[in-house]
Amino acid sequence: MDFLKPATLLVLMLALLSQPAFADLASEKRPIFLTVFLHDDIPQVERHNIRRDYFVWLLKDLEHFSGRRVYLDFIERQGPLTAIDYQGQNEENTLRNWTRLVDQYIAENNRPQSITHKYLVLTRNQINEYTLGLTKPGHYAAIASMATYTAPAHEIGHMLGGNHEASQVIYKDGWWCETNITPTRVSLRANCYLYSDQNRKLMLGYLNKAR
Secondary structure: OOOOOHHHHHHHHHHHHHHHHHHHHHHOOOOEEEEEEEOOOOOHHHHOOHHHHHHHHHHHHHHHHHOOOEEEEEEEOOHHHHOOOOOOOOHHHHHHHHHHHHHHHHHHOOOOOOOOEEEEEEEOOOOOOOOOEEOOOOOOEEEEEOOOOOHHHHHHHHHOOOOHHHOOEEEEOOEEEEOOOOOOOOOOOEEOOOOOHHHHHHHHHHHHHHO
């Protein structure tokens, strides 16, 4: 009877032990990457809690229902990108200008452009009297104001395939609250700080294209 040499046996054991790790890596879903440019008009004193107030809860919700890691990168003082003139009534032109700047940034910095990479500029003020943010369904570039805590989540939701029609006003913890992509903010209602079940399904369908 032939017996394996100890060295050969050790190699085989290590190979068997490593197989689950390789399988996990192969099956892991592609992460979501959010690049957020902080507009120059945001005072330094207001920047300290941006991550906590506008994004920590958003990342938690996204990771929970998507099963994907979410990476958040803040960029400050980035020339035209953080100095864009975003206020006015011509919203289509404003979004076009922002998309052009993002395209330049992607090209010059060799950054990815895929359905799991999104680029948003966070501004201190609203775009105009009625508009807190701008993007298009499934787009990769967006503008969002600090005027409400959910404005960035609203636009990110649109970029990930969510829409107004699938939003909800729900009764939670003793009061009515609005899910992230509710089209019109009513001050008497609270923020739910999550996406509606239907929008989660839409966003999952969009993200699953990146498997």
